[in-house]
Amino acid sequence: MESTDVGLFLVSLFAGAIRCGTPIAFAALGETLSEKAGILNLGIEGLMLVGAMVAVAVQVETGNLWLAVIAAGLSSAVLASIHAYVAVGLGGNQVVSGIALSLLGAGLSGFLGRPYVGIRFDGIGAWTPPLISDLPVVGQLFASQDPLVYVCVVAAVGISLLLFHSRFGLYVRAAGEDPQAAFAQGVPVHQVRVIAVLVGGFFAGLGGAHLSLAYTHLWAERMTAGQGWIAAGLVIVARWRPAAVLAAAYLFGGLTVLHPRLQAAGVSFSPYLVSMFPYLGAILALVLATVASRGRGPILPAALARSFRGAWS
Amino acid sequence: MIARIARPAWSHWLRASAIAIGGAALALSVLLLMVGRSPAATLAAVFLNGFGSQLAWVETVTRAVPLLLCALATAIPARAGLFNIGVEGQFIAGAIGATSVVVLGPNLPAGLMLPAVTAAAMAGGALWGWLPGLLRGLLGVSEVLSGLMLNYVAIFLMEHLVHGPWKDPHALGWPYSIAFPNAAVLPRLGQTNIHLGLLFGLALTLAAYVALRSTTWGFSVRLTAANPRLARRAGVRVGLLIALTMALGGAAAALAGLGEVSVIQGRLRPGLSSGLGYAGFLVSFAVANRFEFLVPATLLVAGLYTGADALQLTAGLPSATVDIFMGVLFVATFIAQEAGKRRGDG
Numbered sequence: 108m109e110s111t112d113v114g115l116f117l118v119s120l121f122a123g124a125i126r127c128g129t130p131i132a133f134a135a136l137g138e139t140l141s142e143k144a145g146i147l148n149l150g151i152e153g154l155m156l157v158g159a160m161v162a163v164a165v166q167v168e169t170g171n172l173w174l175a176v177i178a179a180g181l182s183s184a185v186l187a188s189i190h191a192y193v194a195v196g197l198g199g200n201q202v203v204s205g206i207a208l209s210l211l212g213a214g215l216s217g218f219l220g221r222p223y224v225g226i227r228f229d230g231i232g233a234w235t236p237p238l239i240s241d242l243p244v245v246g247q248l249f250a251s252q253d254p255l256v257y258v259c260v261v262a263a264v265g266i267s268l269l270l271f272h273s274r275f276g277l278y279v280r281a282a283g284e285d286p287q288a289a290f291a292q293g294v295p296v297h298q299v300r301v302i303a304v305l306v307g308g309f310f311a312g313l314g315g316a317h318l319s320l321a322y323t324h325l326w327a328e329r330m331t332a333g334q335g336w337i338a339a340g341l342v343i344v345a346r347w348r349p350a351a352v353l354a355a356a357y358l359f360g361g362l363t364v365l366h367p368r369l370q371a372a373g374v375s376f377s378p379y380l381v382s383m384f385p386y387l388g389a390i391l392a393l394v395l396a397t398v399a400s401r402g403r404g405p406i407l408p409a410a411l412a413r414s415f416r417g418a419w420s
Numbered sequence: 421m422i423a424r425i426a427r428p429a430w431s432h433w434l435r436a437s438a439i440a441i442g443g444a445a446l447a448l449s450v451l452l453l454m455v456g457r458s459p460a461a462t463l464a465a466v467f468l469n470g471f472g473s474q475l476a477w478v479e480t481v482t483r484a485v486p487l488l489l490c491a492l493a494t495a496i497p498a499r500a501g502l503f504n505i506g507v508e509g510q511f512i513a514g515a516i517g518a519t520s521v522v523v524l525g526p527n528l529p530a531g532l533m534l535p536a537v538t539a540a541a542m543a544g545g546a547l548w549g550w551l552p553g554l555l556r557g558l559l560g561v562s563e564v565l566s567g568l569m570l571n572y573v574a575i576f577l578m579e580h581l582v583h584g585p586w587k588d589p590h591a592l593g594w595p596y597s598i599a600f601p602n603a604a605v606l607p608r609l610g611q612t613n614i615h616l617g618l619l620f621g622l623a624l625t626l627a628a629y630v631a632l633r634s635t636t637w638g639f640s641v642r643l644t645a646a647n648p649r650l651a652r653r654a655g656v657r658v659g660l661l662i663a664l665t666m667a668l669g670g671a672a673a674a675l676a677g678l679g680e681v682s683v684i685q686g687r688l689r690p691g692l693s694s695g696l697g698y699a700g701f702l703v704s705f706a707v708a709n710r711f712e713f714l715v716p717a718t719l720l721v722a723g724l725y726t727g728a729d730a731l732q733l734t735a736g737l738p739s740a741t742v743d744i745f746m747g748v749l750f751v752a753t754f755i756a757q758e759a760g761k762r763r764g765d766g
Contacts, residue, residue: 147564149505149564149568153747189751192755193751193754193755193758197755197758197759198758199754199755199757199758200705200754200758202503202505202564203503203701203702203705203750203754204751204754206505206698206701206702207702207747207750207751207754208747208751209698210695210698210699210702210743210746210747210750211743211744211747211748211750211751212747213740213743213747214740214741214742214743214744214745214746214747215740215744215747216740217738217739217740217743218451218738218740218741218743218744221738221740328738328740333572336568336571336572337572339565339568340565340568340569340572343565343569377580377583377584379576379577379579379580379583379584380576380580382572382576382579383572383573383576383577383580386569386570386572386573386576387569387573389565389569390555390566390569390570390573393561393562393565393566393569394555394559394561394566397559397560397561397562398559401560411562412562412564
């Protein structure tokens with residue numbers, strides 16, 4: 108009996124980790140795409156908040172969950188277009204624009220979301236896709252998750268394929284490594300960067316939608332509580348690779364859900380010191396990536412956060 | 421090349437600000453109309469509550485002090501070409517440093533208390549700024565990303581301390597440190613919460629302005645911002661300079677943290693900063709990191725926050741209203757600045 112108890116505990120822990128890590132995974136996947144194209148978007152926190160708020164608003168007003176999810180992604184993409192305009196259109200400062208966007212997103216979602224604070228609604232429920240539950244181990248972890256969890260896994264695979272096995276992905280990476288050379292070779296650098304920022308914003312919105320519709324089942328002002336910044340850190344930890352981003356987000360989700368369970372089991376440690384690990388890990392990964400980029404080929408996009416002021420086509 | 425290095429002229433900056441404030445007011449008006457409020461009356465109330473009386477001015481200046489110090493923490497490294505996004509963490513590290521003296525050395529003579537608290541705060545903030553500066557100067561690691569991560573390390577360190585080792589033994593369940601004794605609180609002006617940090621901020625602004633214009637060190641800073649390679653060839657120790665300006669910025673932010681923890685809150689507790697570091701960062705960049713504009717800009721922004729807070733009480737508008745206004749204001753400012761630069765009238 109003992110071993111099945113441990114097994115059940117682990118399965119529920121990992122399943123919880125996946126559920127909890129999914130909003131961050133969405134946002135971090137979007138940020139990976141954007142950063143691969145050379146555009147640092149520090150507005151993720153605001154983008155996630157707008158996504159979470161719009162998702163709840165549309166769900167409450169229409170009762171159509173998929174419409175709510177799509178609307179969340181689109182509205183975050185619209186907000187991200189401001190960043191695209193400043194960072195790409197004007198060749199302006201990406202750091203400053205991103206921080207301002209975070210403030211704006213928090214304000215907009217707080218203001219427009221006020222009627223929906225504390226409102227109950229039918230969120231996204233569990234759903235087990237066919238065949239999944241027959242798989243060993245994976246089946247148990249992924250059975251009866253919500254559909255957006257699967258969308259996130261598919262998105263990670265899709266973005267990975269897109270980045271490393273498609274012409275567009277080559278354009279994205281070229282725009283992020285050496286925009287001048289890419290432009291000289293005929294890559295439409297500006298257009299590629301704009302698309303990457305908008306799609307990145309769309310994914311941040313999906314992350315917000317998963318948070319409010321599937322995880323918390325409510326809207327509250329500033330409910331992301333720093334998850335957007337965590338996403339920015341996890342992109343570094345994962346060294347700008349979508350599959351690793353997904354794993355890092357799940358690991359972070361695991362840390363989050365592990366603590367109350369251990370506490371319930373009588374194990375005591377400071378959750379705050381544990382919460383520091385992802386950030387310290389990100390700094391370490393950043394240092395290693397920077398140093399390694401100088402010797403062997405680049406790990407972090409060489410032109411990250413550098414504006415490119417070339418012509419448009 | 422010269423034109424790119426040169427900062428925008430006065431007239432350009434004024435025009436960009438006017439466009440930005442107009443744009444922000446317009447955007448907020450649309451939102452207010454959407455929820456059925458009169459934009460003119462609301463905006464007038466914000467300005468009246470922020471600047472319309474002596475009481476309003478006291479509150480506005482109280483809020484402007486930490487904002488000015490955080491803007492300085494951004495502007496000093498920014499003039500060397502760096503983005504100090506870690507102001508928030510440096511602010512908290514300063515508060516932690518100050519509290520360490522109160523918690524670990526409660527029996528210090530009263531006369532030594534304030535100098536010790538101030539020095540510990542500045543050391544904490546300087547360390548938090550120096551770290552990303554060192555990584556940048558030594559290894560070329562992005563100070564933006566490492567600074568951003570260090571913000572959260574500081575936040576969780578503070579949470580750990582007030583929930584654990586530094587928790588006030590008399591605080592049933594509540595996470596906060598023991599109170600600062602009177603000897604460890606920054607002196608304040610009369611009955612107000614305007615504290616010595618105001619003088620620190622004004623003096624540092626003036627010193628930075630003068631040092632940047634007319635000292636060799638100021639010239640090295642400007643040269644490093646314009647062309648690090650040239651600066652290095654001219655004998656500037658660029659790595660050292662980067663770490664130093666970041667540490668200096670961190671110390672400025674720490675003074676804001678010291679004021680907040682000793683005067684405003686009276687003890688270390690979670691939620692100490694609530695984004696002051698990011699606000700200071702945006703204010704500084706909104707005036708292109710020019711020291712001569714920092715004081716008026718922080719007063720304006722602090723006044724808007726004060727006015728909007730009063731609005732929340734009287735008109736029942738959410739506190740997010742001011743965040744929208746600020747967000748649009750900053751975005752519009754950056755757009756106007758960049759668009760002006762592009763037109764070539766900078």
